[in-house]
Amino acid sequence: MNMPTKTDDINTPDDAALARMTENMAKVEALGARLTQIMVGREGHQSSLDAPNQELFSKAAQAYWAEAVHNPAKLIENQVSFWSKSVTHFVEAQQALAKGKLQAPEDKTAKDRRFANPLWETHPYFNFVKRQYMINSEALSEAVNSVSDLEPREKQRLGYFSRQIIDMMSPTNFLATNPDALERAVATEGESLIKGLENLISDLEANNGEMIVRLADEKAFELGRNIATAPGKVVFRNRMFELIQYSPSTEKVHATPVVIFPPWINKFYILDLKEQNSLVKWIVDQGHTLFIVSWVNPDSSYRDVGMGDYIEDGFLTAIEEVKKITDQPQVNAVGYCIAGTTLSLTLSLLKQRGDTSVKSATLFTALTDFSDQGEFQPFLTDDFIDGIEAETKDKGILPSIIMARTFSFLRSNDLVYGPAIKSYMLGDTPPAFDLLYWNGDGANLPERMAMEYLRGLCQQNKLAEGGFDLLGHHLELGDIDVPICAVGCETDHIAPWKDSYRGVQMMGSKDKTFIMTQSGHIAGIVNPPSKGKYGHYTNPDMSLAHEDWLEGAEFHQGSWWPRWGKWLANHAGAQVDARIPGANGREILCDAPGTYVTRKANG
Template identity: 60%
Template sequence: MGDHLEKLNTNLKRVEELSQRLVEALANKGQNDPGLNGPGPDLYMKASMAYWSELVNNPAKLMERQVKFWADSVTHYAEAQQNLAQGKLEPPEDNTPDDRRFSNPLWKTHPYFNYVKQQYMISANAIEASLKDLEGLEHKDRQRIEFFAKQMVDLFAPTNFLATNPDALERAVETEGESLVKGLENLVRDIEAHKGEILPTLADGSAFELGKNIATAKGAVIYRNEMMELLQFAPTTETVYKKPVIIFPPWINKYYVMDLRPENSLIRWIVDQGYTLFVVSWKNPDKSYSDKGLEDYIEKGYLKAIDVVKEVTGSKAVNAVGYCIAGTTLSLTLSLLKKRRQKPISSATFFTTLTDFSDQGEFTVFLQDDFVDAIERQVAEDGVLDNKYMAKTFSFLRAKDLIYGPAVRSYMMGEAPPAFDLLYWNGDGTHLPGKMTVQYLRGLCQSNDFAERTFELMGKKLKVSDVDLPLCAIACEADHIAAWKDSYRGVQKMGSEDKTFILSQSGHIAGIINPPNKKKYGHYTNDDLSLSVKDWREQAEFHEGSWWPRWEAWLRTHSGKRVAARSLGESGYKILAQAPGTYVKETPEL
């Protein structure tokens, strides 16, 4: 008894200290534009007007929905009560669909938890059904209303609250409350780290060190300017293809997603196939970069990197790869080069790249004026878009997996974040220059000028049909960031007569970082790119395993003959730092 009392008193003292820290952390919450926290009032007005119009014009339908909800709720209550009245400590029949949030057996066997779960499901279904009945909404408005309604439904899941989460309650009993104290420690730590924001830490940051157990491919920085470091990776074959490969990763995150571990490193794999590989590592900008735009990324990033690679290798042209937003910007660069009548790029590869934003997919929610206006105001004040806003945006697109699930495990179960390299990389974000952010959101995403009209940049009118060199595009079937259907439509509008489109299984990261040795995800091909999205997919041929070897076979045809492997830092370019370089380690405070 004495030991239990001592432990209780110790925990209570820790709770008191943590509570004080919690209050201080919440008081220090940074100020940001309120428009970044939710939709503008116009969306609420549109939803209200649609509901009122439906109530006036078709009251029977809404009443039917309401009566069904009442009936389901009352019937459920009556069935639960009947079992209890008969002395049965068991729930009524449960026909709710499987949901991994409710994997604890008590959700099915315990009357209390089962009642809570079933009533939550009834309420969630009622909300979903009521939204389907709303008429007179534009497609984008409907998408947004459904998205925010789903956010509310997910937020109020019983698993998110201690009193209705059997896993958390069992853990608290097993640990004599220790799990709740650790959970509070985790909560305070996250709020302090994120300046008052409640964002769960997804991975154990202390488990990884760049260049030690992550991002370990051998290479060196051979050039550096204010926008990027250029890394050259050491050859692993005696001969290499004459034309080098240069990869432009997205500057929303850092390049080493392509070099997490030796066994899934795309960088190592490309080098092992006999290519001289260069990768750009972008600067993580601070407020002084507020006026840097797409033109700076193109001129001092893409074009300068290509010039250096050509000098180092002696090749007249390179094979360029762009990933996500870097693929979009590679398309702009190719259009610019055509206007300038220059041909330093032999072939282009696009990983999960959008160039046609006519259908914004799941990002529709965050690409309307209320949010973009708020972002524009925020970057005008801060100079850059803090990476926390991008992290929140991506997380809320998969809130169950990236917010509520981790929060439950961390704050209610008291678990430490896992040592997971991909989640560590995901949390190692970068800021975005203010000017570039607005250019991208207004001119490309909202106006879709590059695909539908012309996008004016660097004194030229750029358009997607200018992209006319041999190209290979890889999209991912379950990609919620760059939907494959939109990627496909953009490729269709490109002017090249030599196009290859590959559809990988899985999502934005796993579909790309899919090494052949894993044999995890397959891919689809179809040479007829004149087909509609639906017809292309239905007629596509499925192939087991990774798309990497298929792409490499295509790349080989654009890479010339084999020559002696090149050493690091040839042609007068000195080694400035060993890989992974210095820019990748920077996290400027704002």
């Protein structure tokens, strides 16, 4: 009888498990070869869209060394601090190992959800790697902050790209320094790595070789079945959009119909994800005849479509069709994000034409004053916009994957690296999450429209500063005189509420309401009363600067929807019999959510 040795107590793989792992590693190598083929044949994009030009880093280096010459003590202090922390860290790790125990020294670093695995604190190897990363990150951030001889916008841009480097170099992003991934690989005998590579290859194939991490399980959703399910009919279609009229849920409705213009950067069904949080259903339940525009997902044949086409063949055509269908002289219009910006242009145009088709306008997270470009500033400099211009000239469109990648890297740990680790290292299937499914269902932008918007509105801020020339008119915010209700979101990083507020201040309307809701660009808008989650602020005095407006604002618990609902009802007219789609003889083209919404950006 053989006595067990000490090593028999260690949980090590047996020969059969090692054989299976070897077999799986061979599969990994085969998948690696397939991955190489994809990358070799990838379509690619303008390299200038990947990083700033060298001028930014050259200026930063010059400013850094100029600072060192004029204030060498500061540079020495930062360097000595970095050296001291690194050496102290090394000594502490050595002392812990010298005690003969496989343990890390006491770890007093701040909590970070990326390092949730206990091994980051207890295992000397992983703890050393983590703590040195934190020291390096702090040193790089301090170096950037110490640069003083740079334009504010250049320093903001330098700060953004340095944070991208810091986030990218996190040890959690590499297999050899990620204990979660290593433990999963051993526990599954390498199967997790195979699934991870399969997930990576699938994402690359879906995006023509571009690495866009799939955030949701696309197989879990089907438009019209378990997402975008509000009943309605497509009652009009042209080259720009399908018009959906929703079926009423009340016997009586307000006379004046409501038409929503969603952003064409994404799909309209963010407002109809599911019954519990559907703004579409809620508006219908309040007794309104509701229409929504479902924009076409353009391909290269739309390269010459500009902002003017979106207004003439989109906004104005939709408004006229809604008026015809309902036999009403006016509509209440809603614009979300870029569609709110364009609705503002449309209102100025209608004023100059003497057209009173719009009775009131509601703007969701809409920018009309782009003087403060916020977190998008790093992407609105000439080198990046020049790259976009070259990309659109080459392809006829600004591909949705370029925009998706840009938006994602504003929250890189949450929307890029975290999901990539779960999908590619751990081999997990993305979650069945409707919001993330919508987030990944992007749309392209036509070449002309994209450049008019980026150059004329975002970069040059023409609408707020002197006026924007379009369709033979000089459009200005002061022209807008219809009742306005604008909704901004407190933590919106795409359309900061203070900038939305400032643009509304410039409008000529005497009847203005501004609501600031808690949360961000999506969750702040899609906030049904049933959740009781986010509150909102109001202040009738819109003559104040934004900080003073907020200081004097009243906070209200719960969703802003009912407050807006009362405002909308005041502009919606008397009660009439509910309107059934097609009842007036209008041809029904298909059921909601229509056909345009199903077109994939890369399909």
